[in-house]
Amino acid sequence: xxxxxxxxxxxxxxxxxxxxxxxxxxxxxxxxxxxxxxxxxxxxxxxxxxxxxxxxxxxxxxxxxxxxxxxxxxxxxxxxxxxxxxxxxxxxxxxxxxxxxxxxxxxxxxxxxxxxxxxxxxxxxxxxxxxxxxxxxxxxxxxxxxxxxxxxxxxxxxxxxxxxxxxxxxxxxxxxxxxxxxxxxxxxxxxxxxxxxxxxxxxxxxxxxxxxxxxxxxxxxxxxxxxxxxxxxxxxxxxxxxxxxxxxxxxxxxxxxxxxxxxxxxxxxxxxxxxxxxxxxxxxxxxxxxxxxxxxxxxxxxxxxxxxxxxxxxxxxxxxxxxxxxxxxxxxxxxxxxxxxxxxxxxxxxxxxxxxxxxxxxxxxxxxxxxxxxxxxxxxxxxxxxxxxxxxxxxxxxxxxxxxxxxxxxxxxxxxxxxxxxxxxxxxxxxxxxxxxxxxxxxxxxxxxxxxxxxxxxxxxxxxxxxxxxxxxxxxxxxxxxxxxxxxxxxxxxxxxxxxxxxxxxxxxxxxxxxxxxxxx
Numbered sequence: 244x245x246x247x248x249x250x251x252x253x254x255x256x257x258x259x260x261x262x263x264x265x266x267x268x269x270x271x272x273x274x275x276x277x278x279x280x281x282x283x284x285x286x287x288x289x290x291x292x293x294x295x296x297x298x299x300x301x302x303x304x305x306x307x308x309x310x311x312x313x314x315x316x317x318x319x320x321x322x323x324x325x326x327x328x329x330x331x332x333x334x335x336x337x338x339x340x341x342x343x344x345x346x347x348x349x350x351x352x353x354x355x356x357x358x359x360x361x362x363x364x365x366x367x368x369x370x371x372x373x374x375x376x377x378x379x380x381x382x383x384x385x386x387x388x389x390x391x392x393x394x395x396x397x398x399x400x401x402x403x404x405x406x407x408x409x410x411x412x413x414x415x416x417x418x419x420x421x422x423x424x425x426x427x428x429x430x431x432x433x434x435x436x437x438x439x440x441x442x443x444x445x446x447x448x449x450x451x452x453x454x455x456x457x458x459x460x461x462x463x464x465x466x467x468x469x470x471x472x473x474x475x476x477x478x479x480x481x482x483x484x485x486x487x488x489x490x491x492x493x494x495x496x497x498x499x500x501x502x503x504x505x506x507x508x509x510x511x512x513x514x515x516x517x518x519x520x521x522x523x524x525x526x527x528x529x530x531x532x533x534x535x536x537x538x539x540x541x542x543x544x545x546x547x548x549x550x551x552x553x554x555x556x557x558x559x560x561x562x563x564x565x566x567x568x569x570x571x572x573x574x575x576x577x578x579x580x581x582x583x584x585x586x587x588x589x590x591x592x593x594x595x596x597x598x599x600x601x602x603x604x605x606x607x608x609x610x611x612x613x614x615x616x617x618x619x620x621x622x623x624x625x626x627x628x629x630x631x632x633x634x635x636x637x638x639x640x641x642x643x644x645x646x647x648x649x650x651x652x653x654x655x656x657x658x659x660x661x662x663x664x665x666x667x668x669x670x671x672x673x674x675x676x677x678x679x680x681x682x683x684x685x686x687x688x689x690x691x692x693x694x695x696x697x698x699x700x701x702x703x704x705x706x707x708x709x710x711x712x713x714x715x716x717x718x719x720x721x722x723x724x725x726x727x728x729x730x731x732x733x734x735x736x737x738x739x740x741x742x743x744x745x746x747x748x749x750x751x752x753x754x755x756x757x758x759x760x761x762x763x764x
Contacts, residue, residue, distance in 0.1 A: 280334060280335055281332060281333060281334055281335070281357070282332075282333060282335065282357040282358065282359070282360065282361025282362065283330055283331060283332045283333070283361065283362055283363075284330070284331045284333070284355060284357070284361065284363050284364075284365065285328065285329070285330045285331070285363070285364040285365070286301075286325075286328065286329055286331065286364075286365050286366075286367060287327065287328040287364070287365070287366045287367070288325070288327060288328070288342060288344075288366075288367045288368070288369060289327075289366060289367070289368050289369075290368070290369065290370075290371070291368040291369060291370035291371075292370070292371065294368075296326075296327025296328060297327055297344060297369065298324060298325065298326050298327060298344070298396055298399040298400040299324065299325060299327075299342055299343065299344040299369060299400050300322050300323070300324050300325075300342070300343050300344065300400050300401065300575055301313070301322060301323055301324070301325060301329070301340055301341070301342050302321055302322045302340060302341040302342075302343075303323075303331070303338060303339075303340045304321075304338065304339050304340070305334075305336055305337070305338055306336050306337040306338070310322070311331075311333065311338070313325065313329050313331055314329075314330075314332070316329060317389070317390070317393040317396060317397060319389065319569060319570065319573075319575070320573040320574075321573065322575055324393075324396055324397055324400035325400070326396055326399075333357050334357065335357050335358065335359070336356070336357055337354060337355075337356050337357075338354060338355055338356070338357070339352070339353070339354045340352065340353060340354070340355075342367055342369065343369075343575075344369050344400060344401065344402055345382070345400075345401040345402035345403065345577055345580075346580075346606070346608060346609075346610055346642075346643065347371055347372065347373050347374065347375060347402055347610065347641075348369045348370065348371050348372070348402070349369060349370045349371075349372055349643065350369075350643060351367055351368075351369060372641060372643075373610055373641040375582055375610060375612070376404065376434070376589070378612055379584045379585055379586060380582040380583070380584050380604070380612060381404045381405065381434075381582065381583055381584075381585055381589050381594055382402070382403050382404045382405065382577065382580050382581070382582050383403070383404060383405035383406070383407075383565075383580060383581050383582075383583060383594065384403055384405070384406050384407070384565065384566055384567050384569075384576060384577045384579070384580050384581075385407045385441075385452060385454070385489055385511065385564050385565065385566040385581070386407065386409065386452065386491070386511070386514075386515060386566025386567060386568045386569075386579075387406050387407060387408045387409065387437075387441075387566075387567065387569055387570065387576055388408075388409050388568065388569060388570025388571045389408070389569055389570045389576060391408060391410070391417075391439060394406060394408055394429075394437050394576075395429075395431050395432070395435075395437075397569075397576040398435055398437060398576060398577070399432060399435070400576075401575060401576050401577035402577075403435070403576060403577040403580065404434060404435050404436065404589070404594075405435075405436050405437070405583075405591065405594055406435075406436070406437035406438070406576070406577075407437070407438050407441035407452070407454055407566075408437055408438065408439055408441055409441045409442060409443055409452070409570075410439055410440060410441065410442070410459070411440075411442040411443075411459035411460075412442060412443040412444070412445060413443075413444060413445060413446075413462045413463075414461070414462055414463050416459050418459065423440075423457075423458055424439060424440075427439045427440040427456075427457060428591060430591070434589055436591045436594075438454065438455060440455075440456050440457065440458065440459065441453065441454050442456065442459055442460060443491070444460070444462055444473060444476065444477075446467075446468060446469075446473045447467050447468060447469045447496075447528065447733070448469075448473075448495060448496030448497045448528060448529070448728065449473045449495050449496070449497040449501070450490070450491035450492055450495055451473070451477070451488055451489070451490060451491065451501075452488070452489040452490075452491055452511075452566070453480060453486060453487075453488060454486070454487040454488075454489065455483075455485045455486060455487050455595070456480070456483055456485070456486060457483075460476065460479075460480055462476055469732055469733055469734050469739075469743060470734060470736075470739045470742070470743060471742075472742060472743045472746055473497065474500075474501075474504065474506070474746045477501075477506050481506075487508045487509070487595065488506055488507060488508050488509075489508060489509045489510070489511060489564055489566075490507055490509070490510045490511065491511055491514060491515075491566070492511065492514050492516070492526070492529060492547065493510050493511070493512065493546075493547040493548075493550040493551050494526045494529035494530045494531075494532070494546060494547060494550060495528075495529050495530075496528070496529055496530060496728050496731070497728065498510075498550070498724075499721040499722075499724045499725050499728070499750055499754065500725060500728070500746055500747055500749075500750040502554065502559065502561070502721075503721075503725075503749065503750035503753035503754060504746065504749060504750065504753075507561055508561075508562075508599070509561060509562045509563065509564040509598065510551055510554075510561055510562075510563060510564065511563070511564050511565060511566050512544075512547055512548060512551055512563040512564070512565065512605050512699065513563075513564075513565035513566070513579035513580070513581070513605045513606065513607050513697075514547070514565070514566055514568070514579065515566060515567065515568025515571065515572035515574065515579070516543050516544070516547075516572075517543075517544055517579055517607055517694065517695055517696075518572055518573055518574055518578075518694060519573065519574055519575065519578055519694065520573075520693055520694060521540075521573075521693055521694055522539065522540045522541075522543055522544070522693075522694055522695055523543065523572075524539045524540065524542065524543055525543070526543065526546070530550075530724060530727075532546035537549075540692075540693060540694055540695055541695040543695075544695045544697070545695075548686075548699070549655075551563060552652065552655040553655065553714075553717040553720050553721065554717075554721075555655070555682050555702055556654060556655050556682075556712065556713075556714040556716075556717035556763075557713055557714065557717045557718055557721065557757050558711030558712060558713045558757070560601060560621075560702075560704065560711075562598055562599065562600075562601045562603050562621070562701055563581075563603060563605050563699065563701060564581050564598070564603070564605065565579040565580050565581040565605040565606070565607070566579055567579045567580070578607055579605075579606075579607045580605075580606060580607070581598075581603055581604065581605045581606070582603065582604045582606070582610070583597050583598045583602060583603050584597055584602040584603075584619050585597050585602075600621045601620050601621020601622075601701045601702065602619040602620055602621050602701065603620060603621070603700075603701040604620070604698060604699065604700050604701065605698070605699055605701075606697070606698035606699070607696050607697065607698075608642065608643070608644050608689050608696035608697065608698060609640060609641070609642040609644070609646060609687040609689060609696070609697070609698035610640070610641040610642060610698065611638060611639070611640055611685065611687060611698045611699075611700055612638070612639040612640075613636065613637065613638050613685055613700045614636075614637040614638075615634050615635070615636050615637065615703055616634065616635070618703070620684070620700045620701030620702060620703060621701055621702070621703070621704075622703055622704070623704040623705075623706055624677075624703065624704065624705045624706070625705075625706055625707075625709065626677065626678070626679075626680070626705060626706070626707040626708070627707075627708065628708075631676060631677060631678040632676075632677050632705065633674050633675065633676050633677075634674065634675045634676075634677070634683070634703075635672075635674050636651065636672045636674075636675070636685060638672060638685060640687060642687075642689070644689040644690070644691065644696060645663075645689065645690045646663040646687055646688070646689055646690070647662075647663060647688050647689060647690035648660055648661060648662050648663055648687075648688055649661045649663060649666055649672065649685065649686070649687050649688075650685070650686045650687075650688070651672060651673065651675065651683060651684075651685055652683060652684050652685070652686060653675060653681060653682075653683045654681045654682060654683075654712060654714075654763075655714075655717070658673075658675065658683070659672070659673045661673070663687075672685070677705045678707075679707050679712070679762075679763070680705055680706050680707045680710055680711055680712040680762065680763075681704075681705050681712045681763075682702045682703060682704045682705065682712065683702065683703050683705070684699060684700045684701065684702045684703065685699070685700045686698070686699045686700075687699075710762065712762065712763050713757055713760050713761045713762055713763065714761060714763045714764065715758060715761035715763065715764055716764060718754055718757040718758040718761055719758060721754045721757075722751065722754040722755060722757075722758060725747055725750045725751050725754060726751070728747060729744060729747045729751075732744070
């Protein structure tokens with residue numbers, strides 16, 4: 244069996260950075276031999292430091308490129324997960340494989356051949372090159388659509404700490420006649436949690452996720468309905484004080500209305516349009532992008548970020564989130580993930596509270612640990628009088644993929660774009676100067692041809708005399724969006740149309756007020 248391993252290198256110039264080196268080829272054993280028309284290979288995967296078996300994910304393909312399953316191991320799209328070891332019973336032939344355990348471990352890839360009378364055992368080790376939780380950063384995936392009995396193994400195989408398992412959507416539920424659990428939150432492996440009652444509300448112009456409920460909501464409208472208005476369900480759900488509402492895609496038509504009415508707790512920027520080997524290159528049932536400005540494969544993601552930046556440019560403080568969509572999108576669990584920083588003991592409530600404070604990074608590849616003047620994302624810096632402030636961004640970056648460049652985004656624009664090889668030599672980012680209110684964040688982009696792989700910190704805010712930046716152009720952008728959405732409503736009943744339009748009129752008033760309060764172009 245031939246194995247390949249990605250190796251990390253660390254350089255320190257005030258800031259640590261890790262990057263992919265050349266592949267190292269390791270040869271173990273002789274060609275494998277099989278019984279008659281089939282053979283078997285037992286593979287055990289261990290942690291390189293402890294030598295103990297660890298759960299992981301395996302992508303196994305035959306010579307024609309078709310994915311292979313492994314008995315009853317949980318399988319989805321092109322991969323399966325194993326609890327530490329697996330016996331592969333396979334027809335004669337050549338096979339390739341990739342073995343991964345989330346983004347904090349090195350990956351192993353290689354190939355083997357099953358010949359007559361094959362019966363062999365091999366051990367593969369995976370090395371952790373960064374431990375985000377040791378630095379207070381705890382991972383989460385807000386969109387999992389896999390079988391509940393498999394979730395614990397799926398999360399362990401990806402080293403994931405918080406999962407939201409969607410078990411109902413609109414009027415459909417996985418529970419049927421089964422009794423609901425007394426406690427929908429499951430705690431396992433000491434520091435992993437998943438919630439079994441996450442739900443999705445998919446309507447014309449809106450995709451919302453509902454978290455931390457005790458039971459599914461009764462949503463009797465179908466996906467294409469404009470009536471009853473989604474707000475009527477949302478306001479009813481808000482009676483549960485623990486409810487968290489996440490917008491599944493930033494380009495959802497009703498986003499400006501939902502934000503204006505204070506109903507958005509977070510917005511997914513690493514959403515299920517971003518996939519391990521591809522992208523979904525459209526904004527179905529949402530505000531479409533100009534593909535000449537936002538071409539594929541990064542266009543959908545860049546449009547999502549642009550919309551989010553314009554919300555920040557209106558003085559709004561909404562944290563970004565991530566969800567893999569595993570079970571509906573071809574992603575593994577935790578492919579799109581977020582890291583929330585928790586000081587002290589990690590608990591499920593503390594994770595959500597720190598997300599609310601904006602102490603978050605979203606990613607589907609590179610791993611970022613930012614610090615600005617000792618502060619985490621979400622912090623509000625102040626400027627008084629005629630003073631100005633200068634900020635030095637501290638960043639620890641770890642990755643398995645080559646990074647193309649780092650960007651510092653200030654007030655929605657790329658203030659600095661730094662090729663990664665230049666950053667790796669110095670380990671320092673350019674300083675930022677603020678004389679007025681604004682915001683900033685850091686983005687890292689990997690160099691991949693078929694998909695968009697990135698990481699982005701949550702925003703930092705700067706307020707002069709305790710007033711946020713409000714951009715006239717950004718407020719006008721959302722005001723125009725509200726009018727466009729209202730014109731596109733497909734309701735012929737005048738009473739229904741009047742009821743739905745009332746929410747959009749309130750949104751119009753909100754964005755007009757933002758426009759009148761604008762203190763920046």
